[in-house]
Amino acid sequence: MEIVRTPSTLQTMCTQLRRAGSVGLVPTMGALHAGHIELVRAARRQNDITVVSIFVNPTQFGPTEDLSRYPRQLQRDCEMLEQEGVQVVFAPEADAMYPAGSSTWVEVEGVSSRLCGASRPGHFRGVATVVLKLFNLVVPDRAYFGQKDAAQVAVLRRMVTDLNLPLQMVVCPIVRDHDGFALSSRNAYLSAEERHQALSLSRALKAMAAAWGDGVIAAARLIEIGGKVLAETPGVRLDYLEAVDAHTLLPVEEAGPGTLFAVAAWVGSTRLIDNAWIGPGSRVHL
Amino acid sequence: MEIVRTPSTLQTMCTQLRRAGSVGLVPTMGALHAGHIELVRAARRQNDITVVSIFVNPTQFGPTEDLSRYPRQLQRDCEMLEQEGVQVVFAPEADAMYPAGSSTWVEVEGVSSRLCGASRPGHFRGVATVVLKLFNLVVPDRAYFGQKDAAQVAVLRRMVTDLNLPLQMVVCPIVRDHDGFALSSRNAYLSAEERHQALSLSRALKAMAAAWGDGVIAAARLIEIGGKVLAETPGVRLDYLEAVDAHTLLPVEEAGPGTLFAVAAWVGSTRLIDNAWIGPGSRVHL
Numbered sequence: 282m283e284i285v286r287t288p289s290t291l292q293t294m295c296t297q298l299r300r301a302g303s304v305g306l307v308p309t310m311g312a313l314h315a316g317h318i319e320l321v322r323a324a325r326r327q328n329d330i331t332v333v334s335i336f337v338n339p340t341q342f343g344p345t346e347d348l349s350r351y352p353r354q355l356q357r358d359c360e361m362l363e364q365e366g367v368q369v370v371f372a373p374e375a376d377a378m379y380p381a382g383s384s385t386w387v388e389v390e391g392v393s394s395r396l397c398g399a400s401r402p403g404h405f406r407g408v409a410t411v412v413l414k415l416f417n418l419v420v421p422d423r424a425y426f427g428q429k430d431a432a433q434v435a436v437l438r439r440m441v442t443d444l445n446l447p448l449q450m451v452v453c454p455i456v457r458d459h460d461g462f463a464l465s466s467r468n469a470y471l472s473a474e475e476r477h478q479a480l481s482l483s484r485a486l487k488a489m490a491a492a493w494g495d496g497v498i499a500a501a502r503l504i505e506i507g508g509k510v511l512a513e514t515p516g517v518r519l520d521y522l523e524a525v526d527a528h529t530l531l532p533v534e535e536a537g538p539g540t541l542f543a544v545a546a547w548v549g550s551t552r553l554i555d556n557a558w559i560g561p562g563s564r565v566h567l
Numbered sequence: 568m569e570i571v572r573t574p575s576t577l578q579t580m581c582t583q584l585r586r587a588g589s590v591g592l593v594p595t596m597g598a599l600h601a602g603h604i605e606l607v608r609a610a611r612r613q614n615d616i617t618v619v620s621i622f623v624n625p626t627q628f629g630p631t632e633d634l635s636r637y638p639r640q641l642q643r644d645c646e647m648l649e650q651e652g653v654q655v656v657f658a659p660e661a662d663a664m665y666p667a668g669s670s671t672w673v674e675v676e677g678v679s680s681r682l683c684g685a686s687r688p689g690h691f692r693g694v695a696t697v698v699l700k701l702f703n704l705v706v707p708d709r710a711y712f713g714q715k716d717a718a719q720v721a722v723l724r725r726m727v728t729d730l731n732l733p734l735q736m737v738v739c740p741i742v743r744d745h746d747g748f749a750l751s752s753r754n755a756y757l758s759a760e761e762r763h764q765a766l767s768l769s770r771a772l773k774a775m776a777a778a779w780g781d782g783v784i785a786a787a788r789l790i791e792i793g794g795k796v797l798a799e800t801p802g803v804r805l806d807y808l809e810a811v812d813a814h815t816l817l818p819v820e821e822a823g824p825g826t827l828f829a830v831a832a833w834v835g836s837t838r839l840i841d842n843a844w845i846g847p848g849s850r851v852h853l
Contacts (some may be wrong), residue, residue, distance in 0.1 A: 385725060385730055420706075444699055444700055
């Protein structure tokens with residue numbers, strides 16, 4: 282496994298590798314958990330070469346957010362990726378990705394201002410820009426993202442379509458603990474008590490999905506049902522709980538196939554997100 | 568020569584063509600003149616396959632600008648390109664390039680707000696976005712642009728660097744009529760009298776270059792010298808005349824290698840631009 286530190290080296294290497302076969306890219310911020318590993322395994326199955334990037338992208342963090350304390354464990358991450366048979370890890374420094382004078386940004390209007398984009402202004406501009414840069418460095422056939430960041434998926438799908446990017450986006454399901462808690466690198470911030478409180482996010486979504494399965498389709502009623510679960514949990518401060526179209530992220534009146542239930546909440550000083558969506562054939566993905 | 572009308576067809580075709588050899592892309596708005604043909608010939612010399620796009624991109628025109636009357640002559644353009652041995656012409660409709668729901672934009676901050684960007688807000692956002700889309704459709708090894716649009720060149724160079732685009736930008740010199748008048752598709756708007764008045768743009772630049780050659784380096788003085796030529800010409804209304812760094816487009820105090828003299832002016836209802844720059848070895852490119 283090659284660990285590459287500079288964009289130019291990666292670009293040259295990937296130009297060579299593409300001649301040997303298909304390339305899958307898994308962009309991450311490191312602190313890898315089983316959710317990331319599922320992305321890596323999907324990339325390994327579908328491509329000849331798998332490139333994983335590990336970059337805590339400063340431009341997607343707001344000034345009061347957790348950029349400095351975001352977990353960093355490059356050596357452990359690399360050991361995990363080597364075990365998975367990954368061929369290339371790209372772990373650049375911030376100033377290699379954003380040299381002095383950098384001033385180009387990708388704005389995905391509309392969708393970027395909803396859900397997490399409403400709570401984190403500029404977040405998706407940073408995400409879209411860094412992901413486009415990674416795409417241009419690697420020129421992958423396929424790129425892998427987790428459904429857990431549903432708003433990010435919507436923004437990047439829009440970008441890939443609008444910019445005519447020659448690649449396929451592959452979105453993998455949320456990976457959850459035995460009790461339903463969605464895996465996240467930020468779960469490392471939680472105390473045992475907070476972990477217990479935070480379980481209310483997935484419980485709220487489960488309640489909404491169950492009610493929908495029982496025939497409740499009014500979005501307002503479903504949000505009320507999920508909101509009650511969260512409101513009854515001490516220590517949880519709601520950011521948003523919405524029923525939206527999974528592609529546009531615009532609120533829906535009635536839930537049905539294509540609807541995303543999305544939640545974000547603060548538990549102590551940690552902001553967590555989770556979601557469920559109704560797929561084709563009315564199958565609930567939670 | 569293939570004439571392609573839809574982005575998806577172009578993308579599929581270019582994926583095939585790239586396997587056969589190197590690809591050069593010449594993005595144009597059509598109404599081709601000898602300046603465009605120089606770009607095409609450079610592309611033909613340096614690549615196995617040459618793709619020329621002809622697209623009057625609506626997103627780079629302001630609401631009061633000349634989008635509707637911009638000259639369109641696709642058949643004549645195609646005849647010229649066939650004669651030059653071009654393999655692929657891409658001539659899409661606007662709604663194929665910007666389907667309903669499109670909302671992704673490339674913003675190249677700083678440089679996009681200077682020179683023409685100051686006079687035409689949003690212009691370079693449209694330019695950068697459509698050029699990036701063309702890059703993603705064709706995935707060229709090299710892309711060709713004319714030095715006449717010096718601010719556009721600065722914006723696109725910045726974009727290519729910042730987004731780590733895997734291609735080489737090739738910039739070709741301005742092509743001028745026998746009397747020094749820079750070729751432009753918009754010259755078709757000019758009456759004989761306006762054509763005569765408009766010659767003052769290149770005369771102003773020539774006067775600045777001559778003064779610089781004679782040892783005048785103060786930008787303010789050079790601008791005064793060029794400005795006098797324009798002010799003395801009836802029918803010419805100055806938009807800007809500046810001495811700037813060719814990469815950042817920021818004003819310089821003293822002219823030297825890397826300095827761009829850039830002018831924009833209205834002649835009747837037609838807005839024209841021209842420029843000269845001082846290259847390595849103090850050679851003046853006019």
